[in-house]
Amino acid sequence: MKKDKKRSECPISCSLDIFGDKWSLLIIRDMMFANKSTYGDFLKSEEKIATNILASRLQSLEENKLIEKLEHPDSKAKVLYRLTQKSIDLLPIIVEIHIWAEKHFDIPADIKAMIKEAKKDKDEFIKTTTRQLKKQITT
Amino acid sequence: MKKDKKRSECPISCSLDIFGDKWSLLIIRDMMFANKSTYGDFLKSEEKIATNILASRLQSLEENKLIEKLEHPDSKAKVLYRLTQKSIDLLPIIVEIHIWAEKHFDIPADIKAMIKEAKKDKDEFIKTTTRQLKKQITT
DNA sequence: ATTTGCACTTGCAATATGCAAGCAAAAATA
DNA sequence: TATTTTTGCTTGCATATTGCAAGTGCAAAT
Known part of the structure; x- marks a missing residue:
């Protein structure tokens, strides 16, 4: 995944550079309203995101500080994704x-x-x- | 341009199916805040949209009733794009x-x-x- | 009659997406 | 302890979308 350079200083443009795609906000939605927090949770969503796309979106969300990747308390095989203040906003x-x-x-x-x-x-x-x-x- | 089928009934997903891309909301922004209304106007924006992408986005916005295509009062060579109630919303x-x-x-x-x-x-x-x-x- | 402006379209390369399969580490099961 | 399952990815490949440059057709201006 490449870090896109900003297209302009416009707040709408900068925002779309981060979450202006078909999937990012759906992951945030799942975390906000469906209590999802793992890779497997997100895969189960109705919209059926592809595994590689999910991985790339999670990485981009993390790079942009909209989510944090943490150890899962239940198991080392799992990863826990968590919202940040920025994404709660x-x-x-x-x-x-x-x-x-x-x-x-x-x-x-x-x-x-x-x-x-x-x-x-x-x-x-x-x-x-x-x-x-x-x-x-x-x- | 293909009409995407809805990925789900979720309101966020349905909305992203329409304007979840890097350009559509920038065109709406230009119409709302910069009084732009023609193909040429949109091309002049800071973000430098490609001509074919602009054409395809305008078509998709029109298909989704977010804009209307009208005769330009100044000239038959021009096209006037106008917001709809749906996009003002x-x-x-x-x-x-x-x-x-x-x-x-x-x-x-x-x-x-x-x-x-x-x-x-x-x-x-x-x-x-x-x-x-x-x-x-x-x- | 010729040039310019406007709204696109076309061709082609680069990038992103979608699908199916594979894979390593950890956990559960036998 | 050995095997199977679960989890979170990665890889390969086909298809779709985007980006860039150039071109086209009609209207209007010169």
């Missing part, structure tokens, strides 16, 4: 994508319910969820 | 990306100032900006 973006998608697509009922909750008091939802996610990185 | 996402980027990167001072304004009263900023963008599509 992506939550507002991810919430807004949900809200946009809910307006313009058909969304499964359970997720729709969660989005409805989030919309009721966006700031509160983000605060609460952020606090929960932070717990995992401060222990 | 992306504004909250784009604002949150700005805010995230401002926290984690060095950003040019002028853009930083705009982000500061947006953060002061996010809802108001989005409302005002949305109203301005809508003006362009209702006339």
